[in-house]
Amino acid sequence: MTMDRREAGWRGYAAATATVGAVAFACLQFRATFAPIDVAMLLLLAVVVVAARSARGPAVYASLLAILAFDFAFVPPYYTLAVHEGAYVVTFATMLIVALIMGGLTARLRAEAGAVAARERRLAALYELGRALAGARTPAEVAEVTARHVERAAGTPAAVALRGAAGALEGGGPPFDRPRVAEAAAWVLDHGEAAGTGTAEFPDAGALLLPVGTPLARHGVLAITAGAGAGAGAATERRGLELLAGQAGLALERLALARKEEAARLAVEAERLRTALLSSLSHDLRTPLAGIEGAGTALASDAERLTPVERRELAETVVEESRRMTRLVANLLDMIRLESGALAVHRNWQPLEEPLGVALLRLEGRLADHPVEVALPPDLPLVSVDELLLEQVFVNLLENAAKYTRPGTPIRVSAWRDGAAIVVEVADRGPGVAAGEADAVFRKFHRAPGRHVEDGRPAPGGAGLGLTICRGIVTAHGGRIWVEPAAGGGAAFRFTLPLEAAPPSVDPDAALAFPEAP
């Protein structure tokens, strides 16, 4: 700012010299025709022009220059500064007074225009910050966005430190890493008032520190490094910065409220799920248990009254129902492991074929009615996955496909590389997933209502956990899972496995360096 002003002044004097000089020179050419009063008028015009366009200094300078030029070149005796006629004294005085008045007027106009422009800049900065903050999703983003906008508005480095879980400020980076600034920032957080450069508290901190928050809660501190807060426009500048800090405070408050609301919503949801879990569990676990107990008691007490065929049927009931229970319990345990964060992912580089092959063999009985086509390109890179978990994903997706489609319809498993990820697809030829259900199918205890009535078959059993577990496992691998309509009808469940690092290489001669066991 000061630099600008000095430069503008220098330019003003140059312009004044040029303007007055040019008019004087032009008049000199017509000295014979012009009356001295005409010349005086023209020079006065030049002074007015200069005064209107620059500050008071150049205006006065221009009037003095004009007086000198007039006296020197147009008032006889020419080329001396001597004045014979007292009348010209009035002309000189008028020129000077006009310059002073004009200069004053312009200065006021300029100051007002400057104030308007500054206000506009502040408003624009405020508006831009408001718009940017509307898109911020986390407190850290709010801090980042605010710091960037304040930096732009103040022209000096700025940072925002946020109140952490412990109640004290956390992070923020420079200048919060300076002990004096940190001390002042802690004071600001406690008192909710500004401190640092240009204020009564910690004026030596080397930064202006403003509270970020609302009257109800203080969320952090905005630091603007020295340069701002000092100088002539300090007060208005600080007000502008305070407005920006206030805006950030509102954004943080909004996020805090949203978080609280989300937590409350989740608590309600969790409660609803617990109720659903209980009813689902009691039904899903009791059904097979009833079968097992019934068949078991018949075998235990009525064995001699039963025919061999009946005995065999009862025994098979026990076997089938136990297997159903095993699957249910396994799913429930997986779910609990996922939810409690106890799911450990033991990654190993391997071909995708491996977990898929295990899943296909494990499901052989249940997939008897569905031909499964496997289309894995031979050059598919190795993936770094937990084989047991990925096997579970394949088992659940294949089981799901078999459950919701007509017997005899094919299932196709394919995979391809897409940029920095492998996309795996399990596609069926069933009724597909309704558009509005695409997200819901991955939800806990969800059993697709639109999917089980194809050809009037009864609703398939299951706790509605299979796809939720898939999502948990895929997410734990850094991937994403979704469902979309399959080309040619049916549902296509797709998931990605990011290729975070290059697969390790395999040296074909590695074994040959090691002597074979005798």
Add this chain to the structure above:
Amino acid sequence: MTTPAPVVLVVEDEPAMRRFLRTSLRAHGYHVVEAATAREGLAQLAGRNPDVVLLDLGLPDADGIDVTRQVRATHRTPIIVLSARGQERDKVAALDAGADDYLTKPFGLQELLARLRAALRRAVPGRGGAEPSVVTAGELRVDLGRRQVFRAGEEVHLAPTEYRLLAVLAAHAGQVLTHRQLLEAVWGPNFLEQTHYLRVYVGQLRHKLERDPARPRLIATEPGVGYRLRDEAPPAAGG
């Protein structure tokens, strides 16, 4: 020709599980000796000299892996460990400590009988040191003496490393081998963590030997544990 019934020592703390093993194994001609604790089991091992041990990994009085080590210190009796899914690390530790095979609970009777048969076959006295020179598994025939491999009567040409891996699996046909055991046998002690070598070569072998490499039946994956060359058809896949 009446061979004496093979003696199976069952070390398992769950009474229901013991009852299932006792009744079903007796029905299939085994002589069953029971123990509910590790201590009892070790005493029975010394006293009854069983042909095979079924060892639960979740005993109340001792760590199953330690028990495996204690048995191995004095006996060569085949050990089959019993454990739940999700305890793959324990299974691997037990196998690396000298156990011969494992069964994941819950398991069916057919699976149990197949494992017992395989364990007893390998322990047949007289065959002790000399490995069988020809191993057959389904339509696969591996002639370990001549280093030749045949699939449905036709010779298959394998790369040296592929053959070496197949030979190790064939020498232990029917038995699970952990990743570590296979890596050590084929690539040496410097490669114990390089499981991708093993997986890549198993994949190559499957593409050369399996009828449907997407559903490998000869070289079976034991998830999280290792591989097994199946020398008899697997029992029907459970429901």
